[in-house]
Amino acid sequence: MIARATADPPSRLGWVGPARRTWFRHPERTLAGVALLAWGLVLVQVAGHRHGSWLQAQATWLTMVGAMMIPPALPMARHVALNSKRQRRQRGAFLFVGASLLPWVAVGLVLVTLSGPAGLSEYRQMVLGVSLLLAAAWELTSAKKRALKKCHRTIPLPAHGRKADIACVKLGLNYGRACFGACWALMLPMALLGHLSVTLMLVMTGIAVAEEVVRKGYRLAPAAAVLLTVAGTMVLVLG
Amino acid sequence: MNSGEKLVAKVPNVVLENVQDLTITQVTRVRRDVWKLATAQQWHATIAAYAEAVRIMKTRPASDPTSWAYQAAIHGNAVADTWRNTCQHSSWFFLPWHRMYLYWFEQICRAAIQTSPNVDASTKANWALPYWNYDRGTPTNQLPKAFRDTTTPSGDPNPLFVAGRNPSMAAGGGMPASVTSAVAALAKHNFTGGAGGPATSGGFGGPITGFNHGGGPIGELENVPHGAVHVTVGGLMGGFNTAGLDPIFWLHHCNIDRLWEVWDRQTNPARSNPSTANWTTNQSFHFRSASGADVTQVSGGVVNTRTQLNYVYDQFNLPFIRPDLLQRIQRLPFPIPRPIPLPAGFTAPAEQEQPDRPAELAGASEDPVVLAGDTVATSFSTSGAAAFTADAAETADPERVYLNVEEIRAEGQPPTPYEVFINLPDDDETTDDHYQVGLVSLFGAAEASDPESEHPEGIKYVFDITELYKALKGAGLWDEADVKVTFKPVRVEMPEGASAAFTDAEPQADAPVTIGRVSVFYQ
Ligand SMILES: [Cu+2]
Numbered sequence A: 001m002i003a004r005a006t007a008d009p010p011s012r013l014g015w016v017g018p019a020r021r022t023w024f025r026h027p028e029r030t031l032a033g034v035a036l037l038a039w040g041l042v043l044v045q046v047a048g049h050r051h052g053s054w055l056q057a058q059a060t061w062l063t064m065v066g067a068m069m070i071p072p073a074l075p076m077a078r079h080v081a082l083n084s085k086r087q088r089r090q091r092g093a094f095l096f097v098g099a100s101l102l103p104w105v106a107v108g109l110v111l112v113t114l115s116g117p118a119g120l121s122e123y124r125q126m127v128l129g130v131s132l133l134l135a136a137a138w139e140l141t142s143a144k145k146r147a148l149k150k151c152h153r154t155i156p157l158p159a160h161g162r163k164a165d166i167a168c169v170k171l172g173l174n175y176g177r178a179c180f181g182a183c184w185a186l187m188l189p190m191a192l193l194g195h196l197s198v199t200l201m202l203v204m205t206g207i208a209v210a211e212e213v214v215r216k217g218y219r220l221a222p223a224a225a226v227l228l229t230v231a232g233t234m235v236l237v238l239g
Numbered sequence B: 001m002n003s004g005e006k007l008v009a010k011v012p013n014v015v016l017e018n019v020q021d022l023t024i025t026q027v028t029r030v031r032r033d034v035w036k037l038a039t040a041q042q043w044h045a046t047i048a049a050y051a052e053a054v055r056i057m058k059t060r061p062a063s064d065p066t067s068w069a070y071q072a073a074i075h076g077n078a079v080a081d082t083w084r085n086t087c088q089h090s091s092w093f094f095l096p097w098h099r100m101y102l103y104w105f106e107q108i109c110r111a112a113i114q115t116s117p118n119v120d121a122s123t124k125a126n127w128a129l130p131y132w133n134y135d136r137g138t139p140t141n142q143l144p145k146a147f148r149d150t151t152t153p154s155g156d157p158n159p160l161f162v163a164g165r166n167p168s169m170a171a172g173g174g175m176p177a178s179v180t181s182a183v184a185a186l187a188k189h190n191f192t193g194g195a196g197g198p199a200t201s202g203g204f205g206g207p208i209t210g211f212n213h214g215g216g217p218i219g220e221l222e223n224v225p226h227g228a229v230h231v232t233v234g235g236l237m238g239g240f241n242t243a244g245l246d247p248i249f250w251l252h253h254c255n256i257d258r259l260w261e262v263w264d265r266q267t268n269p270a271r272s273n274p275s276t277a278n279w280t281t282n283q284s285f286h287f288r289s290a291s292g293a294d295v296t297q298v299s300g301g302v303v304n305t306r307t308q309l310n311y312v313y314d315q316f317n318l319p320f321i322r323p324d325l326l327q328r329i330q331r332l333p334f335p336i337p338r339p340i341p342l343p344a345g346f347t348a349p350a351e352q353e354q355p356d357r358p359a360e361l362a363g364a365s366e367d368p369v370v371l372a373g374d375t376v377a378t379s380f381s382t383s384g385a386a387a388f389t390a391d392a393a394e395t396a397d398p399e400r401v402y403l404n405v406e407e408i409r410a411e412g413q414p415p416t417p418y419e420v421f422i423n424l425p426d427d428d429e430t431t432d433d434h435y436q437v438g439l440v441s442l443f444g445a446a447e448a449s450d451p452e453s454e455h456p457e458g459i460k461y462v463f464d465i466t467e468l469y470k471a472l473k474g475a476g477l478w479d480e481a482d483v484k485v486t487f488k489p490v491r492v493e494m495p496e497g498a499s500a501a502f503t504d505a506e507p508q509a510d511a512p513v514t515i516g517r518v519s520v521f522y523q
Helices: A018-025 A029-047 A054-082 A086-100 A102-115 A120-139 A142-150 A161-193 A198-213 A217-238 B034-040 B045-059 B068-075 B094-114 B121-126 B220-233 B248-265 B305-309 B323-331 B385-389 B429-435 B445-449 B466-474 B500-504
Strands: B029-031 B284-288 B294-298 B311-313 B360-364 B369-371 B376-380 B401-410 B418-422 B436-440 B459-464 B483-489 B513-522
Touching: A029 A054, A029 A086, A029 A198, A054 A086, A054 A102, A054 A161, A054 A198, A086 A102, A086 A161, A102 A161, A120 A142, A120 A161, A120 A217, A142 A161, A142 A217, A161 A198, A198 A217, B034 B045, B045 B068, B045 B094, B045 B121, B068 B094, B068 B284, B094 B121, B094 B248, B094 B284, B094 B305, B220 B248, B220 B436, B248 B311, B305 B311, B369 B376, B369 B483, B376 B513, B401 B418, B401 B436, B401 B445, B429 B436, B429 B466, B436 B459, B483 B513
Parallel strands: B029 B311
Antiparallel strands: B284 B294, B360 B513, B369 B513, B376 B483, B401 B459, B401 B513, B418 B436, B418 B483
């Protein structure tokens, strides 16, 4: 018994109906666009050079972070937007997502900086295989389950002013910390090696999104662990 | 009455392992109003037999599925399994799950009674759980005396008594109408809530969810009187994990179960239970039969108590009008902003269809509100209705207005529910009703605050205040720059002549509740 739609009066934008309703119901669409853009850049980068300057390595890492870590954050970004005043919806959602990515920026500054000179790419197969198995193992820990639950924790969002901005950033930091706890192992191979195959990155994003978006997503962890173990073993055995 | 039929043939999706159970369930049982029984006789045979069943169940070890401890653990327990810790709250499964729970509990009680030499043959043959209809004024809003006495007439410990209840209730205090009245719930036209977004209410019976132990928006009946009575009785009744240990719990839930049927029987417009397979058949629940066997049921198997479960209630009247409330209606300076108890035949004010667009935040409190036992208020500004319209419909006024009470955190069991008012002008108690939005029961607030819980976002209340908003606006009492929301702790009404020591013993706020945000949404 869900309430049915009442007829929409014609809007100033001149378009009505389901498309318009979906548009207003999903303010996180802008961030979804940013994630898609990042995927586009990833495809371009994969096709191009692998090794570049420090700056290039950082840019590559941040593009992958945007492509892979924004999608799981979209439901919470939507929560932020719908709980903000209309004129603040995008601002709130962007502040939230921006703050949530900060732990990954820090990871980039440390790991990406160190991994290049360490010459890890010479042992690419091994590093990749082992980190996939590590990610599989992490899936099965209770720490991962706890982190996933924390990802859904919200805080009060004031309606306007600096307090509203601060709350969005704070929620982003809380979420980012929890998300880092849940996904660090999934992102490790990218931090160490740069790009992987697009298929593998899509699979990993799929896992992150499914676990974050589905209620009780931790129930998917065993399946994710199997998937990652198969991938890791294939990389190690088949090369 | 299909008394000759076997129960198993009438209940789809029920697996009955023990044929012994069937022999005692072949007549349609009548669940009766405990206060009618208690008025006739404090220890009416039906009440005494219930006490006997509780006593027998308490002698069984907690590992026995038919024991008192195990039955309470089905509702809430530190450790979850297929049967335990499975109660459904903040969900459209709240009503069917508790109906099943009561059904199997009643079977277990009935089987226990059969073994007792202290129960007469006619009671053994006809016994059904009584229900506690607390909404018929004094004394029905008090705990029946058989549940308050520490000993039985023979001097033995009374199995129906538990320590730790709200001292005022234990002393014979009565719950106010804001706690006991189901009128706001019964007025709901839809079983489930609205079209999504932050202002989605739970409708009459709860929001559409999967298996849901707690957290999230709540159905109106689950809030009041259900949650409000839980918290006002207090003690064991105040928490998920202990509620089933207070014998009054089962009578309280029978009343909630009865109110579901009262709602369903209303016409104008006709009410209907959900019909989608996600509600009727796709989600099954596990219980234990009188022999301790595993039984499963689905919501579609419990919608008709007479034909599917072999019991009925003795009456289904709409809540009747109370003289004190009638007086207040006549004093109202403007149209009634919210439904209040009216006689049978009463038609709820038309509940408008919810516009199919997300509600928009109009304003919210800047800082959390701490409920610590006293009246407390918060004020904030809302954006004018005109500003709201540009993005949605080009109408001058919002079609619907909501008050959300959200981001609620509680460290421990909330000591009392709180009545919620909007733009209360002064401390004059006689005019409060004109500004009352509803009540937050806070039942389950602590459970949903646990970061380990499935719903760490806490519980949430969504009130549709459209009518009140219009009334206040019409009376010039809605100022966009200053919307005030007041929370008043519920006070138990002491009967005349009750000792002063008890009236002072109001629940203490040893566990303050924090309301993270109070907000107004326009739609
Ligand atoms: Cu309950």
